[in-house]
Amino acid sequence: MFDFGPFFDNFHEILEGFWATIRLAAASAVLSLIIGTLLASFRVSPVPVLRSFGTGYVNIVRNTPLTLLLLLCAQGLNDTLHLTFSESSSTTYYWWAVLGLSGYTGAFVCETLRSGINTVPLGQAEAARSIGLTFSQSLRMIILPQAFRSVIAPMGSILIAMIKNTTVAAAASYAEVALISKTLLDKPSFASGAIPLFIGVAIGFMILTLPTGFFFGWLAKRMAVAR
C-alpha cells in the first residue's frame, strides 16, 4: 500500500506538474491582485456605471463554480469561439487558465480590499481631498495603501486558496500537477503507488502554501499602520 517505487519512478513528471502549478499560481496572483484592485476602485468610485459594473461582476463571478468558469474559458471561449492567445495550444490553455483563475480570485480580492477600505477612517479621505488631491489620487496615494496594509493577512488566505484552486485548471485542459496525477493514477502499472502519490502531492502543496501563509502573517505585522 505504501509503495513509493512508482512515485519516484515518475518523480520527474510530478515535478514538472508542480512547476506548471507554480507558473499558473504566480501569474494568477499578480493578475488577480490587479483585477481585484481595479474592481474595488470601481465599487467605491463616484461614477454609478463603474459601481454597478463592479457589483455585478463580483456577484456573478463569486457565485459561479470555478470549474464552470474555467470550462467556459477553455471550451467556450477558446475551442468554440476560437479566441486564442497563441498558435501553440498549450500556451493558449495556460493563459485561459490564468485568466479564468485570476478573474475568479479577483472578485474575492476586491471584496477583501473593500473591507480594508472600510477600516481607513473617513478623515483620511477628507484630508486628502482638502489638500486638493483628486478622487483617483487620494484612492491611489492615501486610501488603498492603508487599506492593503490592513488586509494583508486575509489576502494571504485568498492566495493560499488560489494556489490550491490551480488544481481545477485541469478543467481548462492545462496540465498542472492534479492533471498529471490523474493521468498517472489511470495507469494500471501505477496502482500500488496511489497513496504515496496523494501524500507527495499534499506535501508539495504545503511547501507552496505554508510559506505563503507565514510570509503574509509576517508582512501584516511589519506593515501595520499605527493610528
Place this chain on the structure above:
Amino acid sequence: MTDSEGGPDLTKGTGPEDAITQAAATGTGPLVVVEHVHKHFGELHVLKDINLTVDRGEVVVVIGPSGGGKSTLCRSINRLEPVDGGRILVDGKELPKEGKELARLRADVGMVFQSFNLFAHKTILENVTLGPMKVRKQGKQESEKHAMELLERVGIANQAGKYPAQLSGGQQQRAAIARSLAMRPKVMLFDEPTSALDPEMVNEVLDVMTGLAREGMTMIVVTHEMGFARRAAQKVVFMADGQIVEENTPDEFFTNARTDRAKDFLSKILTH
C-alpha cells in the same frame, strides 16, 4: 471700540509679509462669500440661510453651541459638505460641483481638522510634501525645503522623519497646520482644532494660529477658545440652531452681546 484691546495691533494687513506662508491671492474684494446657503441632513435643517463675508486677511471666529451648524459651515466652504441652496465664492469664484476643478479650488483652501487626519502611513515630512508635489507639481527638493521651513516654524522640524502615531496630539495638529500651509492657501479653515487635545497642548497650537493671524493669513476658525477669539479675531460669528444669530467684534461680543441667545450661551461658558 474695535481696537480697545490694546497690545499689538493685530488687524489685517499690518503684519510682516511672510514668504513662507504668503498666499498667492492678489485679487480684490472679499475672499470668502457665503450667500443664502442652506443645508439639510435628512429632516434636519442644519444651515438656514447663512450669509457671511470674510475679507482678505480677516480672522473670523465662529462660536456657538454644539449642533448649531458651525462645523458644517466650515466644511461646506471647501465642499467637504455639499450645500443644498445658495452659493459660496472663494476669491470671486463659485465652488464647482465635483472633479478636477473642485480639487484645484480645494488646494487654495487649507483645512485643519479636529482629529488632525494626518496620513497615517506617511512620515510627517511626506505628509507635508505630498500636496505640493502631487497637486502643485513642485519638485521634490523644493517641496522638502519649504516643508522643513514650515515644520521649523511650527516647532516640530526634529520630528520630520516620524510617523503621525509617534507624535503627541499637539505636535500632530501643528504638523497638520504645516501640511495645509504647504499648499500656500488663500484662506485657512480650522474646524475645532484644539477640541481633541489635552489641555496642556492647546496653547502650542493656539500660538501657531495666533502667529498666522498676525501675519495676515485669512482664517475662519470654529473654536471654543474664547481667549484666542479675543486675541486674534477681528470678527466673531455666533451660530445657533443653524443660523447666524450675531456678528460682532470680539470685545463687543464678549462684554456686551446684542442678542439674548448669545448672552445665554456666554453666561453658561464664562461663569466658571
